[in-house]
Amino acid sequence: MPELRIDPIIGRRVYIAEDRAGRPSDYGAAVSGGSSASETPPTAPAVRGNCPFCAGNEIHTPVAELTVSDASGQWQCRVVPNKYPAVRIDRPIEGAFGAHEVIIESPEHLLDVTRLGPERLAAIVRVYRDRLRHWAAQPGIRHGLVFKNSGCDAGASLEHIHSQVTAVPFVLPVVERELAAAERFYGSQGTCIFCDLLQRELAAGQRVVANHDAYAVVTPHAPRQPYEMWLLSKTHAARFDQLADDAIEPLAAMLLDALERLQAVAPGCPYNLLLHTAPFDDEHAASYHWHWEIVPRLAHEAGLEWGGGVHICPLSPENAARRLRRNDE
Numbered sequence: 001m002p003e004l005r006i007d008p009i010i011g012r013r014v015y016i017a018e019d020r021a022g023r024p025s026d027y028g029a030a031v032s033g034g035s036s037a038s039e040t041p042p043t044a045p046a047v048r049g050n051c052p053f054c055a056g057n058e059i060h061t062p063v064a065e066l067t068v069s070d071a072s073g074q075w076q077c078r079v080v081p082n083k084y085p086a087v088r089i090d091r092p093i094e095g096a097f098g099a100h101e102v103i104i105e106s107p108e109h110l111l112d113v114t115r116l117g118p119e120r121l122a123a124i125v126r127v128y129r130d131r132l133r134h135w136a137a138q139p140g141i142r143h144g145l146v147f148k149n150s151g152c153d154a155g156a157s158l159e160h161i162h163s164q165v166t167a168v169p170f171v172l173p174v175v176e177r178e179l180a181a182a183e184r185f186y187g188s189q190g191t192c193i194f195c196d197l198l199q200r201e202l203a204a205g206q207r208v209v210a211n212h213d214a215y216a217v218v219t220p221h222a223p224r225q226p227y228e229m230w231l232l233s234k235t236h237a238a239r240f241d242q243l244a245d246d247a248i249e250p251l252a253a254m255l256l257d258a259l260e261r262l263q264a265v266a267p268g269c270p271y272n273l274l275l276h277t278a279p280f281d282d283e284h285a286a287s288y289h290w291h292w293e294i295v296p297r298l299a300h301e302a303g304l305e306w307g308g309g310v311h312i313c314p315l316s317p318e319n320a321a322r323r324l325r326r327n328d329e
């Protein structure tokens, strides 16, 4: 029987309907146990001639704003303005003003960010923080989002691993809802709703996917998608652009752990990786808590989702967490 769940932060409504997963054409094999599809043939070339993100093809992207290189001088990460931006920094503030950048995450043609390993991923996480820090200091910019569309079904137009940063002169509406809920909770309970949620989840254990020293990953009570995960820091902080240097490596290790677990249960699964962080002011310092949301794109979002704002998830977050933990048990 489907069960209605209500998200404890923003009140999102989700039907958990596990019996739907058995229907033959609905949600594919990944939900019911994993497929063997691998996107990267073992003989894939290191770079591809027609890929604008591969080393050697830099001429096909705008000039880099920032480049991170290894000891030999080979770039490992390039930040370039989006060639087809939704917003532009040279527009008047009342127009489509803002920043839209692409973070190219490897010089070689990799399709899965877990292939980078912990050190290279840590360098990328540092770039995420530094780009937000850069935009936070620009006049007129109020808020930023780091996101990754991995796989065509998650909205990626190029397969080569990359993320995007956007910075805008308003508060992004999805985060605005979380900020309002967090303010209300703080007003009545005197504590952060995310710190409270994480403590409860770690105590209960059934939705815990991974628990490191400084970070934990849980499946949310009311997930939109099978294997949806939230990564939270155990110490309270509202703004990701203020992340300390020594917090970067353990965060990258946690992110890698979560994404490797997703690959293990649903190989090649498309997903969106979303960083929710407070606006670039200190108004929400006590009540809001930055976090990453990993949202796989396995279940199709159709009329009920788009027209009614209610999601149907064919896998319970408790069963999802059990499968994601599987190799630990």
Ligand SMILES: [Zn+2]
Residues within 6 Å of the ligand: 047, 048, 051, 052, 053, 054, 108, 109, 110, 160
């Ligand atoms: Zn490439």
Ligand SMILES: [Zn+2]
Residues within 6 Å of the ligand: 192, 193, 194, 195, 196, 235, 236, 237, 287, 288, 289
């Ligand atoms: Zn908190």
Ligand SMILES: [Zn+2]
Residues within 6 Å of the ligand: 178, 276, 291, 293
């Ligand atoms: Zn969020």
